[in-house]
Amino acid sequence: MRVLCCRIKQARRRPAIMTGLFMQNGVGSLKAALGLAMLIGAGLLLSGCDDSASGVARPGSLRPVKIAIAQSAAGLRTRTFPGVTEAARKSTLTFRVGGLVQRLPVKAGQKIRKGELIAGLDEIPYRNVVRDREAKYQLARARHDRQVVLFGKKLIAKSSLDEAEAALKEARAALDNARLDLKHTSLRAPYDGLIARVHLDNYQNVAANAPVVTMQGADKIDIVFSVPEQLLLRARRGQAAKTPFKIRFDTDTERVFIARYRKHDSIPDTATRSYRVVLEMPNPEDLLILPGMSVTVEADLSALEKDSGAPGVLVPVEAVFEQDGKTYVWRVDDGDVSHKATVIAAGIEGRHIRLTGGLEAGQRVIAAGVSQITENMRVRPLTKERGL
Structure with a gap:
């Protein structure tokens, strides 16, 4: 067939000579000329046989495929997350007793030191209670002392002495509680911080355990953001x-x-399937940071992930397939020829699979229709036409 093709081409290059020869030989030669013309037409149809033999394929015979470039995962080891600030220490302070607020020297946004006065109640009712408890305690102690003397002289029973001792302890406890209530009429800062909110006004009656102020720590601040599972x-x-x-x-x-x-x-x-992560940092002295401010958190994943020693490359999920218990991709060389490459899959990241072996960054892979590809298949990149 190849010899025939070559002879047909030689005949095509000398059309005038062949025509002159047939004209000289007459009608019989004309029939021969028609037969030779048919052979030339067949040769035109078979002219591609010599091109295929030389290894040059026509563009229409190449299989169009979607090609993706393997990207280095090392550049994605750093991730950013949106976050907000929160108070590292937050407390809602209350009075343990109720009364009339007579002192309220603080206001929202004010810095305060540990032990400073935040609010104070009218102390007069509680001082009166303390005096009453002191009098009752003195009376109970005097009775107890007399009972001790009488019991030493064996003039009273042991039960009378026991009653006197119990009454003395009861009076002592009541006095301690009265003094403690008097102390609790003053509300002081438990730590250095900032008054975030004041919940009441001066000269207002407040009940026990009602919110007075919300206080936040000033030395540290929390950064809160969400991380996908x-x-x-x-x-x-x-x-x-x-x-x-x-x-x-x-x-x-x-x-x-x-x-x-x-x-x-x-x-x-429940909605985002993400986990809340809390970071802690010192509160900058030269920058006013308040809860609720927006921040950007940058995390180095190479230091966090289990397999950070081999970041690998990222390829589309559709480019990876399994066969006989192994994982492969179709790699495309510089001549647009496909080759099956064994790879090691390390995990899924979004729409990509991270490979830690068998492929290098920058190499091309077939990203769709991998089941239709064979070894050493000639392919061409699939390009979209404008308007599609």
């Missing part, structure tokens, strides 16, 4: 406490602060 599953146990997190406030994006892991919830959010 896939990321939390890949985290190494105990590593979060050793990993620093970078914090940027939306009000000052140029500065970077360092926060440390504090705790995380063990129950996910």
Whole structure:
């Protein structure tokens, strides 16, 4: 067939010579000319046989495929999360006793030191109670002393002495409670902090255990953000406490602060299936940070994940397939020829699979229709036409 094709091509290159020869030989030669023309037409149909033999395929014969580039996962080891600030220490302070508020020297937003007065009640009713309890205690002690003397002289029974001792203890306890109530008419700061909210006004009657002020710690602040469950599953146990997190406030994006892991919830959010993580950082002295401010949390996942020693590459999920218990992808070389490559899958990240072996960043893989591909198949990248 190849010889025939070559002869037909030689005949096509000399049409004038062949026509002159047949004209000289007459009608019989004309029939031969028609037969040769048919052979030439057949040769035109078979002209591609020589091209295929030379290894050059026509563009229409190449299989169109969707091609993806393997991306290095190392650049994705750093993730950012939106977060908000919360008070690291927050307390709603109340009076243990009720009464009329006569002193309220604080206001919302005011810094306060440990032990400073926040609010005070009218002390007169409680001082009167203390005097009453002191008088009753003195009386009970005097009776007890007399009973001791009489019992020493064997003039009373032991039960009378026991009653006197019980009455003395009861009077003592009542006096201690009265003095304690008097002390609780003053509400003082339990630690250094900030008055976040004042819940009442001066000269207002307040009941016991009613909110007076909400106080927040001033030395530290919490950063709260949510982490997807896939990321939390890949985290190494105990590593979060050793990993620093970078914090940027939306009000000052140029500065970077360092926060440390504090705790995380063990129950996910029912709507987002994410877990609440709390970081802790010192409160900057030169920057006013209040609860509810927006921040950006930057986490280095290479220090958190279990398999951080081999970040690998990312390819689309559709590019990976299993066969005979092994995992493969179709790699496309520079000549647009497919080759089956054995890979090691380390996990799913969104719409991609992270591979830690068998493929390098920048290499091309077939990202769709992998079941229709065979070894050493000539392919061409599938491109979308404009308007589609």
